[in-house]
Amino acid sequence: MEKISVAIRFRPFRSQESIFSDRYWRIEDNRSISLHRPLGTPVSGVSFAFDHVFDHTFTNEMVYSMLIKSIIDAAVHGFNGTAFAYGQTSSGKTFTMNGSENELGIIQLAVRDVFNNVEMIKDREFLIRVSYMEIYNEEINDLLSLGSERLPIHESLERGIYVSGLREDIVNCSDQVLQLIKLGEANRRFGETNMNARSSRSHTIFRMIIESSLKEQGSSDDISDADAIRVSVLNLVDLAGSERISKTGAGGVRLKEGKYINKSLMILGNVINKLSESGKQRGHIPYRDSKLTRILQPALGGNAKTSIICTVAPEEDHIEESRGTLLFASRAKRITNYAQVNEVLTDAALLKRQKLEIEELRRKLHEGSNSEVLEQVILKQRNDMLKSESEREKLVIELEEERKSREVLEQRIREQELMISELNGLPLPDCDETSIQTSEGFKTPGYKTIPSDYVARRTTYSSKFESSPFPIISGNIADEDLWLQLNNGHTTDINMLQMTPGLKSQSLHPHDISIKKQSVTLEIEKCQCAENISHLEAEKASLIQAHLKSKEEVQILSSEKEQLVNELENEKQKFLDLRKELKQFVDAFFKHETKLVSIYTKSKAMVDNLKTCKSGYSIDHL
Numbered sequence: 154m155e156k157i158s159v160a161i162r163f164r165p166f167r168s169q170e171s172i173f174s175d176r177y178w179r180i181e182d183n184r185s186i187s188l189h190r191p192l193g194t195p196v197s198g199v200s201f202a203f204d205h206v207f208d209h210t211f212t213n214e215m216v217y218s219m220l221i222k223s224i225i226d227a228a229v230h231g232f233n234g235t236a237f238a239y240g241q242t243s244s245g246k247t248f249t250m251n252g253s254e255n256e257l258g259i260i261q262l263a264v265r266d267v268f269n270n271v272e273m274i275k276d277r278e279f280l281i282r283v284s285y286m287e288i289y290n291e292e293i294n295d296l297l298s299l300g301s302e303r304l305p306i307h308e309s310l311e312r313g314i315y316v317s318g319l320r321e322d323i324v325n326c327s328d329q330v331l332q333l334i335k336l337g338e339a340n341r342r343f344g345e346t347n348m349n350a351r352s353s354r355s356h357t358i359f360r361m362i363i364e365s366s367l368k369e370q371g372s373s374d375d376i377s378d379a380d381a382i383r384v385s386v387l388n389l390v391d392l393a394g395s396e397r398i399s400k401t402g403a404g405g406v407r408l409k410e411g412k413y414i415n416k417s418l419m420i421l422g423n424v425i426n427k428l429s430e431s432g433k434q435r436g437h438i439p440y441r442d443s444k445l446t447r448i449l450q451p452a453l454g455g456n457a458k459t460s461i462i463c464t465v466a467p468e469e470d471h472i473e474e475s476r477g478t479l480l481f482a483s484r485a486k487r488i489t490n491y492a493q494v495n496e497v498l499t500d501a502a503l504l505k506r507q508k509l510e511i512e513e514l515r516r517k518l519h520e521g522s523n524s525e526v527l528e529q530v531i532l533k534q535r536n537d538m539l540k541s542e543s544e545r546e547k548l549v550i551e552l553e554e555e556r557k558s559r560e561v562l563e564q565r566i567r568e569q570e571l572m573i574s575e576l577n578g579l580p581l582p583d584c585d586e587t588s589i590q591t592s593e594g595f596k597t598p599g600y601k602t603i604p605s606d607y608v609a610r611r612t613t614y615s616s617k618f619e620s621s622p623f624p625i626i627s628g629n630i631a632d633e634d635l636w637l638q639l640n641n642g643h644t645t646d647i648n649m650l651q652m653t654p655g656l657k658s659q660s661l662h663p664h665d666i667s668i669k670k671q672s673v674t675l676e677i678e679k680c681q682c683a684e685n686i687s688h689l690e691a692e693k694a695s696l697i698q699a700h701l702k703s704k705e706e707v708q709i710l711s712s713e714k715e716q717l718v719n720e721l722e723n724e725k726q727k728f729l730d731l732r733k734e735l736k737q738f739v740d741a742f743f744k745h746e747t748k749l750v751s752i753y754t755k756s757k758a759m760v761d762n763l764k765t766c767k768s769g770y771s772i773d774h775l
């Protein structure tokens with residue numbers, strides 16, 4: 154995206170008297186311009202800034218190199234370009250664009266540079282065509298072909314907006330072009346007005362169409378730069394000048410011309426106004442309201458690099474018109490174009506592309522394209538899912554087994570507890586308590602809580618000692634197994650054992666001792682069961698967690714699977730479409746081939762016929 158570049162050019166004063174006028178234009182830094190009164194007082198609100206402001210000392214060559222040359226260079230490299238001169242009558246548009254006897258104009262300088270550039274670009278081949286047209290009284294006439302008038306404007310995808318029936322000459326050098334321009338100038342309408350002895354009564358558009366392609370054509374099947382042709386259109390436009398009928402003193406034919414000129418310039422102004430507004434307010438751009446704006450459409454807010462030279466007459470009596478020109482210029486400065494290299498593919502490249510496309514289709518047809526890969530992915534996903542499902546089932550079964558064994562254990566505990574209570578006729582002890590109750594209801598007094606793994610629990614005490622670390626189950630000798638059971642498999646440091654104050658020994662009957670022994674064993678079993686239960690419960694919790702996790706994974710996998718199946722469906726559809734396209738193409742191809750063969754046979758027969766006739770004719774003549 155780039156802004157249109159806009160410059161102001163002042164033509165020299167016509168007479169010495171006009172220099173000493175009341176109001177005058179002051180140029181600063183070759184960029185800004187403002188209206189001043191004598192003694193330098195600026196007129197408020199009449200000050201503008203542009204890309205360049207050229208005073209009368211600037212030659213056409215200088216204006217060209219500072220404003221237009223870059224557009225010409227870009228046109229040779231495939232960018233559309235447009236340069237036009239706008240301004241009131243007699244302000245110097247034709248002088249700028251077409252030059253004078255002593256000075257080349259922008260058009261001549263551009264032609265020279267196009268060919269200079271072409272010479273320098275060694276790796277490309279160029280084909281340059283030129284045309285020259287005028288818009289006179291809103292009709293398009295061919296300046297290179299007398300009698301070719303009222304030509305229509307058409308628009309097509311390949312050519313964009315074009316004038317149908319316009320002569321386009323292929324040119325090889327600048328001299329050839331300059332000759333054609335002279336021919337066109339001779340056909341152009343000029344007329345005398347009060348303002349200009351040779352006033353342009355039409356808008357003229359000199360056009361160069363520059364085509365180029367790389368010289369070396371690659372032999373590979375790839376579509377490369379060599380297959381692309383760059384086509385750019387360069388418009389160099391000299392507009393007719395806006396005029397005040399009162400000033401030009403026009404009447405009759407001149408008056409009619411003046412009305413058409415003013416109308417089309419007004420429409421150009423409207424288009425520029427609209428384009429200079431921001432996107433939302435812009436609305437419809439009236440390109441179609443005049444032939445001029447229609448032809449210049451790509452140059453105004455379209456695909457082109459554009460420069461406008463606004464010519465200004467410096468005299469005081471033209472200040473109002475000059476102000477209008479400066480306003481037009483400042484609006485034009487706000488327009489943004491989006492120029493890009495114009496490349497089209499050659500027929501050969503199109504054929505290559507079609508060949509590649511068919512090959513690709515064939516490959517897809519035979520290899521199954523992405524769908525196969527996708528199917529494999531889906532298969533893998535499906536397998537993973539089945540695996541995870543079977544794992545989940547295994548876990549459920551294990552969980553169920555655990556639950557059952559837990560139930561069995563609980564049942565055993567309940568039975569043992571029942572047995573104990575039956576035996577003792579005592580309330581059932583609670584295994585979770587830190588002290589153990591015996592059948593006689595003895596409790597360990599002053600029990601101190603220390604890490605359970607290292608606590609040797611005592612059920613009773615020796616009858617002979619005031620205090621003892623050993624239980625009395627096996628008389629005075631500690632049963633090692635019992636120790637191990639009591640300590641949960643840990644070896645106990647004897648020094649760590651808590652010494653509890655001794656209890657009074659009680660003499661027990663041997664039967665009571667055996668019951669006690671049984672009861673202790675049951676207690677131990679009960680504790681073990683409780684431990685097993687808590688262990689199982691922990692396992693159960695972890696299994697539930699694993700189950701939930703695997704459930705989540707299954708859900709994710711299912712959604713992934715669904716997505717993949719959709720993608721596969723899409724791929725299949727695409728594949729079917731492509732196959733259909735290929736079939737259509739092959740059918741068309743064969744049809745075409747048959748046609749060509751029949752044309753070829755027919756023409757061959759005709760040629761043979763003609764040959765026979767010719768030989769018969771010459772024999773007759775002999």
Ligand SMILES: Nc1ncnc2c1ncn2[C@@H]1O[C@H](COP(=O)(O)OP(=O)(O)OP(=O)(O)O)[C@@H](O)[C@H]1O
Pocket residue numbers: 163164165209240241242243244245246247248249253349351352353354392393394395464
């Ligand atoms: N920069 C310049 N240097 C010298 N002479 C100039 C310059 N600009 C214009 N002139 C002279 O001023 C006169 C009017 O210029 P020109 O015909 O180019 O005006 P114009 O804008 O094309 O007018 P119209 O719209 O009527 O065709 C011509 O004689 C031309 O040679």
